[in-house]
Amino acid sequence: MSKKRLLVDMDGVMADVYQQFFKMDEEEYGVRKTLEQVLGKWEREAFKNERAYVTRKGFFREAPVMEGSIEAVKLLNDKFELFVVSAAMEFPNSLPEKLEWLAEHFPFLTWHQLVFCGLKTIVKGDIMIDDHYRNLDHFTGRTILFTQPHNYGHDDKHHERVHSWKEVLEKLL
Amino acid sequence: MSKKRLLVDMDGVMADVYQQFFKMDEEEYGVRKTLEQVLGKWEREAFKNERAYVTRKGFFREAPVMEGSIEAVKLLNDKFELFVVSAAMEFPNSLPEKLEWLAEHFPFLTWHQLVFCGLKTIVKGDIMIDDHYRNLDHFTGRTILFTQPHNYGHDDKHHERVHSWKEVLEKLL
Helix, strand or coil: CCCCCCEECCCCCCHHHHHHHHHHHHHHCCCCHHHHHHCCCCCCHHHHCCHHHCCCCCCCCCCCCCCHHHHHHHHHHCCCCCEECHHHHCCCCHHHHHHHHHHCCCCCHHHHEEEEECHHHHHHCCHHHHHHHHHCCCCEEEEEEEHHHHHHCCCCCCCCCCCCHHHHHHEEE | CCEEEEEECCCCCCCCCCHHHHHHHHHHHCCCCCEEEEHCCCCHHHHHHHHHHHCCCCCCCCCCCCHHHHHHHHHHHHHHEEEEECCCCCCCCCCHHHHHHHHHHCCCCCCHEEEEEECHEEEEECEEEEECCCCCCCCEEEEECCCHHHHHCCCCCCCCEECCCHHHHHHCC
């Protein structure tokens, strides 16, 4: 039997981009926002200069790895036909950064397993893990919503919500 | 009725990369190869240092546009849900070059319509135009083989072969 195809998002799932937002916002305004202040808000609503941060050199390259993601992705990479799918095309300069970041932190993945796109409606698979409704809502397979501050508290009845990579493994292994 | 989804390859279909191969090979060896000398051969078989050329800065950025492609893609972009799909991940530095190239020559396409991947098995659509069997062979929709020197003379019974963008339009409009 062929392996099921698992599509894994990068930002907000493998890469902990909120740590970058908190850090850069603090550097700019001198005060670190609390998690409570940004819960349930869009990123650009929570961090006034979000556009400037995501286009800044190093934003993606230096993003911390999401807790538990390396070990989890390694396990899932054995069981599934795994693809990393990132809607990265809006930020052209992020593409080489993302490739370098993956090569550093997830060296067991190959370039064959990467997809950079504008819209995720173009990819096909059996399971999608993502932190954005706009990506999950149009996917015809199983959808797993990875909790991030921006999707906190929003209705998630159409998707399976997980709060950590540990929970992802409990569902998929 | 929703539009059919058309997937268009970049290298060897929208971008005339052979002109770059001929030029760089001539610069290196002092003699310009003839078309006859490279027909039916893989690119790396036809041009000894092909790997060096495709990784050279500017190879993709300065590639000429395939004859007739701008007008044709513009027309097809109205009739179809068009995506440009490039198996570019093997050459990370090509990604920004390809984005800039598209923005210059095909400014009517948006970043929403672009996909960079390692394997084209990940994308779904109704029609695929490509110059490589390895991409067309696994596609479940209609497959159009765009003639390029490397695929010349090879068996094409499973795909519709076209020799120009004019022929693409005759088939699809």
